[in-house]
Amino acid sequence: MLASPDWLSSLYRRVGALVIDAAVLVSIGFVLGWVFESYFVELSVWARAIGFVIALLYFGILNSELNNGQTIGKRLLAIRVVNLHNESIKLDVSLLRSLILITPFFVQGSGLPGALLHSFWIYPVSLVLFGGLVSTAYLMVFNRRTRQGPHDWICRTFVANVESDPQRPEPIWLGHSVTVGFVLVLSLALPAAVQQSNIAEPQPDLDRSAAQLLQLDIANHVQIARVDSQRDDVENRFTSAQVMLTENRVEDEDLAADIARQLLQGNDRIRTQGPLMINLTYGYDLGIFSSWDSRMHRFNAPEE
Incomplete structure (x- = not known):
């Protein structure tokens, strides 16, 4: 049967x-x-x-x-x-x-x-x-x-x-x-x-900037990416940095400003990429449960 x-x-x-x-x-x-x-x-x-x-x-x-x-x-x-x-x-x-x-x-x-x-x-x-x-x-x-x-x-x-x-x-x-x-x-x-896509191209300068931020005692994981897109003939260019913190200081504007300052001073390409978005994140992800608190901080690169 x-x-x-x-x-x-x-x-x-x-x-x-x-x-x-x-x-x-x-x-x-x-x-x-x-x-x-x-x-x-x-x-x-x-x-x-x-x-x-x-x-x-x-x-x-x-x-x-x-x-x-x-x-x-x-x-x-x-x-x-x-x-x-x-x-x-x-x-x-x-x-x-x-x-x-x-x-x-x-x-x-x-x-x-x-x-x-x-x-x-x-x-x-x-x-x-x-x-x-x-x-x-x-x-x-x-x-x-x-x-x-x-x-x-x-x-x-x-x-x-x-x-x-x-x-x-x-x-x-x-x-x-x-x-x-x-x-x-x-x-x-x-x-x-x-x-073969542009998104997947290696960006060693961003890797170096991320490694520098990891030297901060409060950061335990950093991801930096460039965003370059175009929609309705409007070009959108900026650099995004996600910084995972060991303390819940996602609302700390001074901390975000200090991180932005280090990135702008240590990477000339970031200075010409447009705004810098610093996403301060605190939490964890077990795969079976996660808990996150985050805040996005925007900074404009200083004009030459």
């Missing part, structure tokens, strides 16, 4: 379970942030690694045979992760499955350094980020035979309704395999296009 909706969970139940699990992880992140805020602020962009480990262990352990293949969301909606024999999966398989599932979501918005755009690592990052997210979304919506995402497909797992009889799954449609393969090839081709 081939697998039927009586055995495989519906997309709606899976999404519902994921929403519940996301709420649980957000609650965990909120409590941890309330207790360890200063520590997470010091970690800056690396704080997401803590959220990544928490999510990996949450899904990896609870979806394994240690908890009958059920996270909190799956237990509430009466579904569970199983193998081909409708049995709960081993812990190592569950951890791998969770790793494949959550990695693209944590890589997205992780603040990867600009230098990465000009190194070999942009190719695996594009494969994981673009290829992983698009493939997951596509298979979860359109793969109605087995209802497997890439994480299930690779690990040969399924999400089944509780107390359902084991059934032989249908083979995945060849067209889905071709589509996923095309998406993965495209994800490897994208970095070449990005590297």
